[in-house]
Amino acid sequence: MTEKVANAVGGPLYPIREVSRLTGVNSVTLRAWERRYGLIQPRRTPKGHRLYAREDIERVERILQWLNRGVPVSQVGELLDQASGSSDAATPEDSAQSSVAEDTAPDHDWEGQRLEVIDAVAEFDTNRLENLFTRSMGLYPVNTAISRLWQPVVERLENVWKDHSTPMAQRCFLESFLRTRLGLRLYHGNHENTEPRILMSYLPGGCGALWQLLFAFTASSAGFYITLFDGPVPVGELIEAARQKDARTIVLSGAMEADIEGLRRQLSQAAYQGILPIRVSGSVTRQLRDTDEENLSALDNDPGRAIAQLRLATARHG
Helix, strand or coil, X not given: XXXXXXXXXXXXXEEHHHHHHHHCCCHHHXXXXXXXXXXXXXXXXXXXXXXXXXXXXXXXXXXXXXXXXXXXXXXXXXXXXXXXXXXXXXXXXXXXXXXXXXXXXXXXXXXXXXXXXXXXXXXXXXXXXXXXXXXXXXXXXXXXXXXXXXXXXXXXXXXXXCCCCCCHHHHHHHHHHXXXXXXXXXXXXXXXXXXXXXXXXXXXXXXXXXXHHHHHHHHHHCCCEEEECCCCCCHHHHHHHHHHHCCCEEEEEXXXXXXXXXXXXXXXXXXXXXXXXXXXXXXXXXXXXXXCCCCEEECCCCHHHHHHHHHHHHXXXX
16 A cells, blocks of 8 residues: 555655654654644555655654754744745754744743643652653654653753752652552563663662763664663672673663762773773763773763664674
8 A cells, every 4th residue: 555655746755654763753643743733744554644755755854953952842933934944954053043043932832841740749749740741742753752751850950950859859749759650661662672771770879860861862762772770889780781681781870979989999990991881871971071091981971972882882793
């Protein structure tokens, strides 16, 4: 049936799963962009299955460009219409359209959501937090939702909690919430993703578990097979586990106060010979920015760039 439709319109058509693979936007988000905002209008087979032409995929890529600049999804349609009115090839990188984006897409939409999440955590409001999580992950690519909403929230809470006498309840509440949402994603992701394999744990102290959960969402959505250790496992045991799982990289997440020198001592005691790279994520990466260590280095704070670095590391040790 797909072939007949393709011949009728004069070009190849792609099912939603293939479009998701090509663009990195999950199928739930693609459907939401269509139903709620009319951003894309795929064709349908007689049985109702969506089929996307090449121009639809290009439009998805332009949508991503706007979202990556911080434009709320509710404003993207108008900007796309303006761009198509002047030039089909216009993108957010065009200077004229860039000025439009700065004027029409301030950060207040994301900032409002951040404050809502922080309030929900402070009030231990699971239903409110669930609505915010579902909306952000349903309307935006995971990288965008993490970088614009959830990562800034954890950074802000981390700074608040370090001066707070009793931060444990709020931190454990948010950890538990994200852990339950991640579990199902990892279950399905690891059934679909077989390579590349990475192993994840976190360093003791502060918000290390929260940073791990955020990066696990990002890496699973990017196609990595993840073995997740929900606790600060000694490095020597992680290295042995990585060998058994044939993992190509170990990712350790950590908070600002995590002990990097302690990690280096563990590596020395474990007679670590750089068999596979160890990458560090989270706010602890500030301690590694100026180092030049081949096998122990920081991932970028931007989720998209961090995934690119992780792909490079796993490819070198495949």
